[in-house]
Amino acid sequence: MIQTIRNAWKVPELRGKILFTVFALLIFRVGAAIPVPFIDTETLRTYIESQSASIFGLLNVMSGDAFAQATVFALSIQPYINSSIIIQLLTIAIPALERLQKEGGEEGKKKLEAITRYATVAIALIQAFGYYTFLRVGSNGTSLLTMQGVWPAIVIIAAFVAGSAFLMWLGEQITEFGIGNGISIILFAGIVARGPAMVSTIYSGVRGWAAGLDAASYQVMHPVFIPFVIIGMLLLVAFIVFITNAERRIPVQYAKRVVGRKMYGGQSSHIPIKVNMSGVLPIIFAQAIATIPATIGMYVPSAQVKGSGWNTFLSIFDPKGWVYGIVYFLLIVLFSYFYNTIQFNPIEVANNLKKNGGFIPGFRPGKPTSDFLSKVISRITMFGAIYLGVIALLPTIVGNIMTFFKSSAGSSLGIGGTSIIIVVGVALETVKALEAQLMMRHYKGFLE
Numbered sequence: 484m485i486q487t488i489r490n491a492w493k494v495p496e497l498r499g500k501i502l503f504t505v506f507a508l509l510i511f512r513v514g515a516a517i518p519v520p521f522i523d524t525e526t527l528r529t530y531i532e533s534q535s536a537s538i539f540g541l542l543n544v545m546s547g548d549a550f551a552q553a554t555v556f557a558l559s560i561q562p563y564i565n566s567s568i569i570i571q572l573l574t575i576a577i578p579a580l581e582r583l584q585k586e587g588g589e590e591g592k593k594k595l596e597a598i599t600r601y602a603t604v605a606i607a608l609i610q611a612f613g614y615y616t617f618l619r620v621g622s623n624g625t626s627l628l629t630m631q632g633v634w635p636a637i638v639i640i641a642a643f644v645a646g647s648a649f650l651m652w653l654g655e656q657i658t659e660f661g662i663g664n665g666i667s668i669i670l671f672a673g674i675v676a677r678g679p680a681m682v683s684t685i686y687s688g689v690r691g692w693a694a695g696l697d698a699a700s701y702q703v704m705h706p707v708f709i710p711f712v713i714i715g716m717l718l719l720v721a722f723i724v725f726i727t728n729a730e731r732r733i734p735v736q737y738a739k740r741v742v743g744r745k746m747y748g749g750q751s752s753h754i755p756i757k758v759n760m761s762g763v764l765p766i767i768f769a770q771a772i773a774t775i776p777a778t779i780g781m782y783v784p785s786a787q788v789k790g791s792g793w794n795t796f797l798s799i800f801d802p803k804g805w806v807y808g809i810v811y812f813l814l815i816v817l818f819s820y821f822y823n824t825i826q827f828n829p830i831e832v833a834n835n836l837k838k839n840g841g842f843i844p845g846f847r848p849g850k851p852t853s854d855f856l857s858k859v860i861s862r863i864t865m866f867g868a869i870y871l872g873v874i875a876l877l878p879t880i881v882g883n884i885m886t887f888f889k890s891s892a893g894s895s896l897g898i899g900g901t902s903i904i905i906v907v908g909v910a911l912e913t914v915k916a917l918e919a920q921l922m923m924r925h926y927k928g929f930l931e
Contacts, residue, residue, distance in 0.1 A: 487914050487917050487918055487921070488501075488917065490921055491917045491920070491921060494921065497662075497917065497920060497921070500660065500661050500662050501661075501662060503657070503660050503661045504657055504661035504662050504668065507653055507656060507657050507661060507665075508668070508669070508672045510653065511556065511650065511653065511669055511672060511673075512547075512672065512676065514554065514555050514556045514646060514649070514650075515546070515547055515548075515549040515552075515554050515555075515556045515673070515676070516552075516554060517554055517555045518552060518553055518554050518555075519553050519554065519555060519557070519638070519639055519642045519643065520635075520638060520639075520642075521628055521629050521630045521635040521638060521639060522553045522618060522627060522628060522629065522639065523627050523628070523629055524552050524553050526627055527551060527552070527553055527618070527627050528551045528552055530627075531543055531550065531551035532551060534777070538771055538774045538775070538777075538778045539551075539778070540774070541767070541770055541771065541774065541901075542559075542561065544674065544677065544901070544902060545559055545561060545670065545673060545674070546558070546559035546561070546673055547559070547672070547673030547674060547675075547676040547677060548676065548677060548680065549673070553614075553618070554646075555642055555643075555645070555646040556646045556647075556649075556650055557614065557643055557646065558607055558610055558611065558614070558643050558644075558646060558647040559647070559650065559669075559670070559673055560647070560650050560651065560654060560666055560669055560670060561610070561647075562603045562604075562606040562607035562610060562647045562651075563599070563603045563647070563650070563651045563654070563666060564666070564670075565606050566599050566600075566602040566603040566605075566606050567599055568764070569602060569606075570595065570598060570599050570602060571825070572825070574595075575825060580595070583595060600651065603647070603648070603651055604644065604647075604648055607643065607644045607647040607648065608640070608644050610643070610647075611639070611640045611643035611644050611647075612640055614639075614643060615636055615639050615640050615643075618639070619631070619636075650669060651666075653665065653669065654666040654668070654669050657669070662913060662916055662917060662920075663913075663916045664909070664912055664913065664916065667905075667908075667909045667912065668909060668913065670905060670909065671905065671906055671909040671910070674902045674905055674906055675906060677902075684702060685704060685709065685712070687702055688702050688703050688704030689704055689705075689706050689709070691703040691704070692704055692705055692706065704885070708885060715881070716903075719874070719877070719903060720903065720907055723874070723903060723904055723907045723908075724907055724911065726758055726759055726867075726870055727759060727907065727908055727911055728911070729757070729758040729759075730755045730756055730757050730758060731755075731756045731758070731859060731863055732753040732754070732755055732756075733753055733754040733756065733843060733856070733859065734751065734752075734753050734843065734844055735751070735752045735753055735754055735836065735841045735842070735843055736751055736752075736841065736842060736843075736844055737750055737751075737752065737839065737840050737841045738840045738841075738842070752841070754832070754856075756827070756859065756860065756863055757867075758863055758866060758867050758870070759867045759870060759871065760822075760823050760826055760827065760863075760864070760867065761818075761819050761822040761823055761826065761867070761871075762904075762908060763871075763901055763904045763905050763908070764818070764822055765814075765815045765816075765817075765818035765819040765822060765868070765871055766815055766871055766874075766875045766901045766904070767901065768814070768818045769811055769814035769815045769817075769818055769875070770811070770875070770901065772814055773800075773802075773807060773810055773811045773814060774802075776796065776797055776800040777797060777800065777802070780793060780797045802879065803879060803882065803883055803886075808876055808879060811872075811875065811876065812872040812875075812876060815868060815871050815872045815875060816865075816868040816869075816872065819864055819867060819868035819871060820861075820864055820868065823860060823864045823867075827856075827860055829852075829853040829854075829856035829857045829860060830853045832853070832856060833848065833849060833850075833852040833853035833856060834849075836848065836852060837849060837852075843855060871904075874903070874904060875901060
């Protein structure tokens with residue numbers, strides 16, 4: 484990876500793209516530190532950090548702590564991601580959008596992008612209004628706004644929507660003039676920005692242990708856990724890289740055809756099927772649903788009273804408990820199958836192979852081929868879903884182990900399996916994009 488960046492830096496055009504991307508990310512981080520007016524950011528940050536098990540914790544991780552600080556980029560690029568997923572699902576449900584995607588060509592692609600942008604603004608408006616409502620109601624009935632009224636509401640909602648729309652535009656600029664994949668790079672930068680906070684948490688935990696603080700009231704970490712955390716994260720990254728690049732290659736043979744005096748076909752190829760075809764989306768969907776009880780409990784005063792019905796119910800779905808872990812894992816498996824079914828259509832692939840004179844050795848074209856592909860996809864999806872479930876639950880397991888040994892800082896490291904998968908995936912995609920551009924510029928062709 485480092486060698487690829489060095490080689491890219493030597494090419495003037497690629498060096499300009501890298502500098503443009505770095506400058507765009509600098510703008511993103513500056514905007515992520517500019518607070519929106521009329522909000523008590525200190526109280527908000529403390530409250531969001533205490534509710535890390537709710538949906539707010541997930542939004543805060545994805546925004547690089549901008550959500551907890553109520554900055555201009557508090558919504559980050561979540562509205563755009565949600566809009567893209569919704570439009571992708573609607574292209575399957577609505578025939579007009581499906582025709583626009585498959586038969587519209589470049590013009591159809593531009594229309595879908597325009598629809599996605601409009602949907603992004605609409606979703607950002609809804610999320611901004613919901614965030615303002617939360618700030619107005621506040622924690623335990625105490626408002627987090629420094630000024631009430633219509634004007635503060637307009638300013639807060641407009642600032643959040645404008646920040647999200649600007650990040651969408653900035654991501655498109657990185658894709659066009661930078662090193663590509665702008666939206667993912669912005670998400671990558673937001674997650675990586677939490678790295679210093681994680682180091683600070685470990686340092687504070689070690690100091691708390693040295694001072695003899697109580698692990699039940701303070702963040703404490705025994706120094707012996709530090710090498711295990713570092714080695715464990717390195718092994719986890721290596722494992723994620725291996726699974727991300729892993730694929731099942733199904734051989735395909737194309738029959739020979741004689742057209743006039745020429746013979747076409749006869750070559751061998753393969754269908755690459757990724758082990759983790761759905762990426763990190765199943766984890767995001769599952770986490771959003773699994774945190775619904777904790778999110779609802781934030782708005783119920785009796786949930787904070789021990790022995791009450793709500794408090795007992797929420798204790799069952801405690802993110803550190805086994806009930807939450809089982810539900811979380813099953814949801815990941817469910818969404819993995821759902822998303823892979825949308826992405827890969829065995830019947831369509833089998834029909835395309837049949838039209839082009841291709842076949843999988845040992846299987847007749849048509850239904851036998853689609854049945855074989857369905858069986859392969861089902862097995863691979865199960866392995867990929869188990870992989871995602873283990874990665875998603877690993878931080879919780881490690882946190883419980885550290886808590887058992889009276890090291891409470893383990894549950895507050897600020898980075899989880901979802902974040903690591905996103906960071907590693909975006910890093911690999913960026914390196915591949917740079918390598919492709921380097922190969923294009925160093926290819927001499929047949930004339931030299």
